[in-house]
Amino acid sequence: MQEARNGRYVRSYNGLWLQFEADSCNLSPATKGEGFFVADEKRLMGPDDIRRALARLSHEVVERHRGAQDLVFVGVHTRGVPLAHRLAGNVSRLEGVHVPVGVLDISLYRDDLGRRASPVVHPTQFPVDIDDKCVVLVDDVLFTGRSIRAAMDALMDMGRPRLVQLLALVDRGHRELPIRADYVGKNIPTAMSEEVQVRLQEVDGVDEVVLLTSATAVTA
Amino acid sequence: MSTLQPVAEPKVTQTGGQCRRHLLDLDDFSPQEIEAVMETADGMREVLGREIKKVPTLRGKVIVTLFYESSTRTRVSFEQAAKILSADVINVSADSSSVSKGESLLNTALTLQATGADFLVVRHPHSGAPYLMASHLERSGVINAGDGWHAHPSQALLDMYTIRRHLGRLAGVKVAIVGDVLHSRVARSNLWGLARVGAHITLCGPPTLLPLDLLRGAGAEGGAYLPDTVAVETDLDRALDGADVVMVLRLQKERQQAGLLPSLREYCRLWQVNPKRLERAKPGALVMHPGPMNEGIEISPAVAHGSQSLIEEQVTNGVAVRMALLYMLAVPGREEAQR
Numbered sequence: 001m002q003e004a005r006n007g008r009y010v011r012s013y014n015g016l017w018l019q020f021e022a023d024s025c026n027l028s029p030a031t032k033g034e035g036f037f038v039a040d041e042k043r044l045m046g047p048d049d050i051r052r053a054l055a056r057l058s059h060e061v062v063e064r065h066r067g068a069q070d071l072v073f074v075g076v077h078t079r080g081v082p083l084a085h086r087l088a089g090n091v092s093r094l095e096g097v098h099v100p101v102g103v104l105d106i107s108l109y110r111d112d113l114g115r116r117a118s119p120v121v122h123p124t125q126f127p128v129d130i131d132d133k134c135v136v137l138v139d140d141v142l143f144t145g146r147s148i149r150a151a152m153d154a155l156m157d158m159g160r161p162r163l164v165q166l167l168a169l170v171d172r173g174h175r176e177l178p179i180r181a182d183y184v185g186k187n188i189p190t191a192m193s194e195e196v197q198v199r200l201q202e203v204d205g206v207d208e209v210v211l212l213t214s215a216t217a218v219t220a
Numbered sequence: 221m222s223t224l225q226p227v228a229e230p231k232v233t234q235t236g237g238q239c240r241r242h243l244l245d246l247d248d249f250s251p252q253e254i255e256a257v258m259e260t261a262d263g264m265r266e267v268l269g270r271e272i273k274k275v276p277t278l279r280g281k282v283i284v285t286l287f288y289e290s291s292t293r294t295r296v297s298f299e300q301a302a303k304i305l306s307a308d309v310i311n312v313s314a315d316s317s318s319v320s321k322g323e324s325l326l327n328t329a330l331t332l333q334a335t336g337a338d339f340l341v342v343r344h345p346h347s348g349a350p351y352l353m354a355s356h357l358e359r360s361g362v363i364n365a366g367d368g369w370h371a372h373p374s375q376a377l378l379d380m381y382t383i384r385r386h387l388g389r390l391a392g393v394k395v396a397i398v399g400d401v402l403h404s405r406v407a408r409s410n411l412w413g414l415a416r417v418g419a420h421i422t423l424c425g426p427p428t429l430l431p432l433d434l435l436r437g438a439g440a441e442g443g444a445y446l447p448d449t450v451a452v453e454t455d456l457d458r459a460l461d462g463a464d465v466v467m468v469l470r471l472q473k474e475r476q477q478a479g480l481l482p483s484l485r486e487y488c489r490l491w492q493v494n495p496k497r498l499e500r501a502k503p504g505a506l507v508m509h510p511g512p513m514n515e516g517i518e519i520s521p522a523v524a525h526g527s528q529s530l531i532e533e534q535v536t537n538g539v540a541v542r543m544a545l546l547y548m549l550a551v552p553g554r555e556e557a558q559r
Contacts (some may be wrong), residue, residue: 107547108276157272
């Protein structure tokens with residue numbers, strides 16, 4: 001087994017530990033957690049793909065709402081927030097009106113407290129009252145639907161929007177709740193053992209969407 | 221007659237922050253963990269500012285407050301914090317429980333664990349009592365809400381959070397802790413916590429109310445080692461010189477009867493923080509007090525209710541910090557997620 005050096009740990013959905021070499025896309029074994037896993041990383045979207053997808057999504061939102069009246073983008077912490085800002089910027093340019101952006105932290109509303117690693121709680125921030133507004137929830141990856149369930153609960157505690165829609169940059173399937181997205185950037189069929197990661201300039205220093213495969217899937 | 225032997229501190233297994241079950245003191249907190257508490261408290265303050273102060277986070281968790289000493293703000297703010305997070309709270313006070321029939325501390329703790337308590341919030345007049353409980357409880361977590369002269373970690377964290385909110389940082393901040401340091405668990409926990417994050421601390425009080433080993437200083441016989449960032453001072457004006465924060469401690473009037481002070485009047489003259497003495501500190505220095513205050517003794521009313529006083533805000537922040545602590549204790553593995 002190899003010692004983890006200069007790498008970056010990423011916790012995947014099912015609690016596997018993957019370690020990424022800083023300079024290559026190949027993953028090396030990491031001795032963290034219960035087992036160790038070799039994994040493969042494949043890039044599915046680059047900066048231009050993300051920019052084009054967001055441009056299309058902005059047009060779709062404006063078309064469906066017939067403008068940007070009463071529209072509020074609400075980003076789910078962490079990576080939903082920069083996405084929401086980019087979308088709001090696009091829509092503001094298209095329609096010539098300012099579109100507010102809210103920040104939603106769902107840590108306090110999760111249903112898997114104590115099972116899944118939970119980060120620091122960040123403040124939820126809304127620049128405007130969301131009562132009677134059309135809220136578009138923005139998340140990076142739509143997977144089981146559980147975080148969206150939590151996000152809706154959190155949202156309802158903040159007010160009573162007239163309408164709530166869901167926008168996801170990536171839909172990777174495997175829903176565990178009756179939830180679907182109104183706007184999807186890219187549908188990516190995946191296996192449960194795989195993991196989709198969205199990396200954004202504002203958070204990770206790079207714009208890309210990657211598919212990670214863990215060793216259990218490779219050897220199985 | 222046998223002489224009293226010091227009792228070894230009971231062993232409590234804690235895996236340094238990664239999966240903390242008990243909160244006993246700040247001596248085993250890393251700067252990163254303290255920062256994580258501060259950041260989470262910011263998130264919790266937002267919840268406190270809502271119209272409907274309720275989130276479902278700790279639904280189904282049972283939190284028992286077990287107080288062997290009287291308290292208003294600590295007990296109420298723990299209860300408030302737990303209730304906002306939707307936990308169920310049961311309050312036990314020593315005089316209305318089986319403790320008054322002579323039940324031992326340990327048996328009381330085991331009983332409460334058996335009833336399904338997830339956390340016991342304990343205040344006890346004897347130093348180390350929460351450690352003893354923690355070392356015997358397998359399921360319940362123990363939160364120290366003040367034990368004897370030893371520690372009061374949640375108070376220290378809320379003090380640090382209050383400083384950080386106003387000054388934006390803790391490293392390099394000059395804090396004067398004034399008063400009865402010897403008997404103060406608040407001073408001790410603040411000393412651990414503030415020193416850990418790189419603040420400069422000056423402890424000040426009458427020589428009879430300062431720990432003797434600290435007073436002697438390093439090098440002297442029986443003197444304690446102190447890091448460069450910690451100083452001990454008996455002169456109030458020198459202690460306050462250039463301070464960013466003045467933390468005033470409560471003086472119990474019984475200390476004078478115990479012969480530690482010639483008179484309260486002398487104490488007021490030499491160590492009371494009043495507007496005139498406060499001029500020595502930095503302009504706009506923050507004034508804090510863990511409460512309950514003896515106005516006119518350790519602090520003058522003009523300072524306690526003046527524009528520089530954060531004493532009321534400390535109480536509000538106390539609820540946010542205790543929410544953060546309950547959240548972080550109930551949720552394992554947060555350190556991993558930050559990586």
